[in-house]
Amino acid sequence: MRSRGIVVLAALSAALVTGGWLVGRGLQGQGAGASNGARLFDQVVEHVSHYYVDSIGGDSLYEKALDGMVSELGDPHSVVLTPDRLKRLAESTSGTYAGLGLRVDVRDGWLTVIDPVAGAPAERAGVRVGDRIVEIGGESTHDWTVDEASKRLRGAPHTKVSLLIERPGVEGRIPFSVERDEVHVRSVRHVALLRDSIGYLDLTVFSNASAREVEQGVDSLRALGARTVLLDLRSNPGGLLDQGVSVADLFLDPRQPIVSIRGRTPEANHVFVDSAGQRWAGLPLVVLVNEGSASASEIVAGALQDHDRALIVGTTSYGKGSAQSVFPLPNGSAVKLTTSLWYTPAGRSINKPIDATKDDDDEEVAPEKPADRKKFKTDGGRTVYGGGGITPDVAAGDTAVPPAELGFLRALGRQVGAFRDALTEYALSVKASGAVTSPDFVVTPAMRDDLWRRMAARKITMDRGAFESAQQLVTRQLTYEISRYVFGQDVEFRRRAADDPVINAALGLARGARSQRELFARAPKPSASHG
Numbered sequence: 121m122r123s124r125g126i127v128v129l130a131a132l133s134a135a136l137v138t139g140g141w142l143v144g145r146g147l148q149g150q151g152a153g154a155s156n157g158a159r160l161f162d163q164v165v166e167h168v169s170h171y172y173v174d175s176i177g178g179d180s181l182y183e184k185a186l187d188g189m190v191s192e193l194g195d196p197h198s199v200v201l202t203p204d205r206l207k208r209l210a211e212s213t214s215g216t217y218a219g220l221g222l223r224v225d226v227r228d229g230w231l232t233v234i235d236p237v238a239g240a241p242a243e244r245a246g247v248r249v250g251d252r253i254v255e256i257g258g259e260s261t262h263d264w265t266v267d268e269a270s271k272r273l274r275g276a277p278h279t280k281v282s283l284l285i286e287r288p289g290v291e292g293r294i295p296f297s298v299e300r301d302e303v304h305v306r307s308v309r310h311v312a313l314l315r316d317s318i319g320y321l322d323l324t325v326f327s328n329a330s331a332r333e334v335e336q337g338v339d340s341l342r343a344l345g346a347r348t349v350l351l352d353l354r355s356n357p358g359g360l361l362d363q364g365v366s367v368a369d370l371f372l373d374p375r376q377p378i379v380s381i382r383g384r385t386p387e388a389n390h391v392f393v394d395s396a397g398q399r400w401a402g403l404p405l406v407v408l409v410n411e412g413s414a415s416a417s418e419i420v421a422g423a424l425q426d427h428d429r430a431l432i433v434g435t436t437s438y439g440k441g442s443a444q445s446v447f448p449l450p451n452g453s454a455v456k457l458t459t460s461l462w463y464t465p466a467g468r469s470i471n472k473p474i475d476a477t478k479d480d481d482d483e484e485v486a487p488e489k490p491a492d493r494k495k496f497k498t499d500g501g502r503t504v505y506g507g508g509g510i511t512p513d514v515a516a517g518d519t520a521v522p523p524a525e526l527g528f529l530r531a532l533g534r535q536v537g538a539f540r541d542a543l544t545e546y547a548l549s550v551k552a553s554g555a556v557t558s559p560d561f562v563v564t565p566a567m568r569d570d571l572w573r574r575m576a577a578r579k580i581t582m583d584r585g586a587f588e589s590a591q592q593l594v595t596r597q598l599t600y601e602i603s604r605y606v607f608g609q610d611v612e613f614r615r616r617a618a619d620d621p622v623i624n625a626a627l628g629l630a631r632g633a634r635s636q637r638e639l640f641a642r643a644p645k646p647s648a649s650h651g
Contacts, residue, residue, distance in 0.1 A: 186455075219273050241298050370399055426464050470510055472509060528594075546574055
């Protein structure tokens with residue numbers, strides 16, 4: 121699963137500067153117990169190195185020991201980061217990497233372009249959604265994984281990579297020579313004015329520029345006439361602590377507390393407060409969360425909920441109420457350690473207990489119902505809950521899959537990859553033929569029949585009755601796939617948003633609301649059914 125976390129990057133530079141002092145101080149403070157422990161450790165390493173049945177290199181042995189020591193803390197958020205993992209963490213928190221700016225996936229064994237990053241080298245060179253990359257650097261990409269492709273597409277800035285591409289509706293293969301460059305992946309992916317003058321923006325991760333991107337997004341929505349804004353934090357796993365604070369700061373008043381962190385060391389204890397006036401005072405705000413909203417997402421949702429600044433809609437968030445610091449190690453790796461717990465302005469810890477006896481690092485204990493959790497009060501006297509994530513003010517989106525759709529998915533089973541390939545093949549054929557010209561197209565029975573024939577050609581075994589019973593699901597999937605490959609990501613987003621039960625619930629609540637207080641008045645009273 122995606123790593124959910126807050127990272128205090130200040131520790132990177134601090135540890136680089138003061139690491140030697142920290143080690144020296146630690147050695148000076150060791151007593152007899154620590155000395156005995158060190159001797160025992162060295163003896164075990166020596167015995168394993170000399171006598172274990174399989175030969176293990178010295179470096180590998182110490183790496184395993186480090187992994188084991190951190191693992192035994194019983195904290196899934198504390199880990200030893202290899203140089204590759206540390207690099208990926210840095211790219212995630214900075215939102216920047218060197219490469220072409222292509223998001224690809226595997227279809228029919230070939231790399232297919234899902235989304236070229238706007239303004240990145242690949243898009244500037246003319247690579248399009250739906251292009252099939254058949255060669256990279258003169259080497260066939262058939263049966264490559266996405267990770268293999270990523271390693272070949274990324275590289276030092278100003279170096280070149282050659283691509284050979286097949287494009288729907290174009291005969292022959294198209295060669296490209298693309299120069300790598302710094303690519304910034306925006307953390308705000310969609311900014312759109314939906315119906316009834318309600319604006320929408322999604323924040324997918326908290327990286328270096330997130331607060332600025334949110335500010336720009338809300339400004340643009342206001343310019344378009346938005347009277348209410350939906351801030352979508354669903355499936356946002358977190359990121360940089362300071363960016364979570366800065367995003368909350370945009371919507372709060374000066375000196376209002378945002379979050380407090382508490383740890384064992386002085387630097388791990390701090391209260392973050394709002395430093396500037398609201399940019400959009402009086403703008404009604406709805407925040408969307410789900411079980412994938414974690415860490416910095418929960419800091420934002422918790423602060424805005426405690427100060428009665430936003431109506432929280434969706435399902436209960438993940439429940440990660442801790443912050444981590446990253447300490448570099450001499451071999452290019454690093455150790456990421458939980459150094460503090462954090463609390464909302466009302467004093468809530470939303471940390472979900474972890475069952476350390478489970479094999480799965482992310483195995484939580486059974487969630488408590490809100491009625492069983494500790495209650496707190498917001499500034500305006502509304503009841504909110506501690507422990508086990510941020511409980512939404514309005515539950516939405518936690519609905520059971522219809523039986524017909526569940527039957528279809530069960531019938532697919534392990535054939536889901538082949539079904540996905542059939543969907544993409546059909547969407548690309550529509551793109552090549554030019555048969556669909558309007559973004560508001562309607563999927564017809566003939567289109568579903570064509571998909572069924574393509575499924576049969578791929579030897580997908582399924583009763584036709586199960587396919588017909590799941591007509592709504594099949595229609596939605598065809599709609600999204602055709603929208604993406606024929607019209608692009610923006611149209612795909614709008615078609616998905618129209619079917620999104622959480623967005624639709626939020627739109628229903630926000631329609632015509634003139635103030636935040638009016639939004640709260642429309643929300644049903646909290647019940648123990650939130651989960």
